[in-house]
Amino acid sequence: MFTTLLIANRGEIACRVAATARRLGIKTIAVYSDADAESKHVAACDISVRLGPAPASESYLKADDILRVALAHGAQAIHPGYGFLSENEAFAHACAKAGICFVGPPASAIAAMGSKSAAKTLMEKAGVPLVPGYHGDEQAPEFLQQQADTMGYPVLIKASAGGGGKGMRIVTQAKDFIAALASCKREAAASFGDDKVLIERYLQKPRHIEIQVFSDTHKQHVYLFERDCSVQRRHQKVIEEAPAPGMTEARRQEMGEAAIAAARAVNYVGAGTVEFIAEPDGRFYFMEMNTRLQVEHPVTEMITGMDLVEWQLRVAAGERLPKTQDELQRCGHAIEARIYAENGDKDFLPSIGRLVHLEFPDHEAFINADVRVDGGVRAGDTISPYYDPMIAKLIVRGANRDQARARMLRALAATQIVGVHTNVAFLSRLMADEAFGEADLDTGLIERRRETLLPAPIPATREALLLACAAVLEQEKAVSALTTDPWAERCGWRVDGSYRRMLSFQDSESAQEVLIDMADGMTSLTVGAERVAVEISSQTNGVDSVLHVALLTRSSRVSGTVVRQGDRFDVFVSGKCETVTLKDPLASAGQAEADHAGSLTAPMPGKIIAIEVKAGEKVKRGQALLVMEAMKMEHTINAGVDGVVENVYFGVGEQVAEGAVLISLEQ
Structure with a gap:
């Protein structure tokens, strides 16, 4: 076994690899960019070495620099994690040439499977079933459209060198093909340095099922059963589970044997995943x-x-697979939810910012735990525009699928994140969704259940308003306790002992008021027509802005966590997060409207890659105006109203900051 391992990655996968290496007694080396200098994966390793600036092209993708670090610190092996250089044939070759073990398959296997079109030709020869489509080298747009027209719509355009949902478009009618092809090629070139695509028939209501395979240098192959990854948005996985619901033993064996045939066809070594698309029949x-x-x-x-990960390291060191196929057994049902920094109300647009508050459910770091969290960030860290916006993976196990789903719901309810938009509430709705509960799964489930999974915002609940109000009072009491100046008191003392005050909170829908009455040592809070006498207690977790608040009334107790950032309150109550803003009538009186009417701004830092209109042009609501690239994805900026383009403020290739006005429209 190796004594020193360099981990050529970041975030949760770097932490995950480091945990197994530590258990095996292997010394670990972390590499990092300037954006990750204080990150969790750096702290998780024994040695850390700076690679360069934040952009991946100047740090985590600099193969020569990573090899120099490995050689300088005596690393015998490099684990690439996933993404970055993990499927880079040239890097695998360079590791071999330098005498360092690449913890992954041989470069020849990466090359064989690196091109989707070439891989499908190879699989066809190996007898592995293929989706009807065009996988050839001819890339002329007119030719590809002809192939799609012959095949019949809908079709799927896919980046040949792609993965992770990038460089992929569904086209439902011929007139949209050329525009979708151009967008797909741009995204493929940006993500993989190769704009070649393939065209396939788009299957109706398909399931995405993958088989985990493992092979060693002794030509042994096993499959560790299947995972169902059907629940996706933007062609990226959101929920994964094992085993696949409804899978028969006969089908499992058939798919497992097909996956091993694929691995044998390329003389595979190490961990690999063979992904299949399955029809309802x-x-x-x-x-x-x-x-x-x-x-x-x-x-x-x-x-x-x-x-x-231990299997990967043992196989890379030349050992035999730890188990034979007959020795592998399944126990229970597991579900993984990917927690992303993204805004579900804005088509899952990635969100960036500082993690002001981060709390996960009670969990264990064991492979067979019932609740597990794989994360690469801590409270105070920043989700930057340079890398994938995943915050953590929440994994649960139950005796069966229903129990696993119930555990996931409880775990999500105990997850608290403030500082960026997240998909936690969306994941909770997904877990509770009727179609998901009945395992009516396919890759279109989210879109099919959109009204249920992405409902319109609702007003803040009474409980959230009461807790936010209580937090204000508790913080004011804490400030008053630190002063002897009676004029600095903020606790509502009055000569006659009575005190009345109104607090106005703005939620996503409207302003709501809480009336505070204090008399004879008693506090009453009124929301709407209901007035309740309360006793308020609180404690902090060591951070002044985070309070655990409890309200005790004659008939009930309401408790939750309140995170305050200025006038914004994120209230965690009854397993949900509600956000309200305290409105100061004096500060807001006469305030001019800050936003430029009719302007369209950048939702995050990025680069302009296409402009579809020019000044003076008439546009319709919903029309595409420009396309920007941010966080490895394309984002189209559309007109919100009918109007005329006044100005286009940036050109193709220019970098823009978050909030920058890109285009102005006159209605």
């Missing part, structure tokens, strides 16, 4: 093979009890 087709560890590998670990 059970027919399945090869999509691609990911020649690395997958983000969703924990659900396989939870049901098998196997540490897949």
Whole structure:
């Protein structure tokens, strides 16, 4: 076994690899960019070395610099994690040439599976079933459209060198094909340095099922069962589970044997995932093979009890696979939810910012734990625009799917994140959704259940308003306790002992008021027509802005966590987060409207990659105006109203800051 391992990655996967290496007694080396200098993965390793500036192209993708660090510190092996250099054939070659073990498959296997079109040709020869489509080298737009027209719509355009949902478009009618192709090619070139695409028939109500395979240098191959990854948005996985609901033993064996045939066809070594698309009648087709560890590998670990990172290291060191196929067993059902910094109300647009408050449910760091959190950030860290916006992975296990789903709901209810938009509430609705509960799964589930999963905002609840008000009073009491100046008192003392005050809170819908009455040592709070006498108690977790507040009335007790940032209150109560803003009537009186009417601003830092209009042009509401690239994804800025373009403030290729006015419209 190796004594020193360099981890050529960041975030949660770097922390995950470091945890197994530590258990095995292996010394670890972290590499980091300027954006990650104080990150969790740096602290998790024995040695840390700076690579360069924040952009991945200047740090985590600098293969030569990573190899120099490995050689300088005596690393015998490099674990690439996933993403970045994990499926880079040239990097695997360079590691071999430098005498350092690449913890992954041989470069030849990466090359064989790196091109989706070439891989499908290879799989066809190996007898692995394929989706009907065009996988050739001809890339002329007119030719590709002809292939799509012949195939029949809908079709799927996919980046040949792609993965992770990037460089992928569904086209439902011929007139949209050329525009979708251009967008797909731009995104593919930006993400993978290769704009080649393939065209496939888009299957109706398909499921995304993948098989975890493992191979060693002794030509042994096993499959560690399957994962269902059907629940996706923007072609990226949101929920993964194992085993796949409704999978028969006969189908499981058939898919497992097909996956091993794929691994044998390329002389595979190490961990790999063979991804299939399955139709409702059970027919399945090869999509691609990911020649690395997958983000969703924990659900396989939870049901098998196997540490897949340990398997990777042992196989890379030349050992035989720890188990044979007959020795592998499943136990229970596991579900993984990816917690992202993203805004579900704005089409899951990534969110950036500082993690002011971060709290996860009670969990254990064991492979076969019932609740597990794989994360790469801590409170105080920043979600930057440079990398994937994943905050953590929440993984649970139950004796069966229903129990696992119930545990996930409880775990999500105990997850508290403030500082960025997150998908936690969306994930909770998804877990409770009727279709998901009945395992009526397919890759279109989120869109099909959009009204249920992405409902319109609702007014703040009475409980949230009461807790926010209580937090104001408790913080004012704490400030008053620190002063002897009677004029600095903020606790509502009056000569006659009575005190009345109104607080106005703004939620997503409207302003709501809480009336405070204090008399004879008693406090009463009124929301709407209901007045309740309360006793307020609170404690902090060591941070002044985070209070655990309890309200005791004659008939009930309301408790929750309140995180205050200026006039903004994030209230965690009854397993949900509600946000309200304290309105100061004096500060807001006569305040001019700050926003530029009719302007369209950048939702985050990014680069302009296409401009579809020019000054003076008439546009319709919903029309695409420009396209910007941010966090490895394309984002289209659309007109919110009918109007005329007044100005376009940036050109193609220019970088823009968050909030920058991109285009102005006159209605």
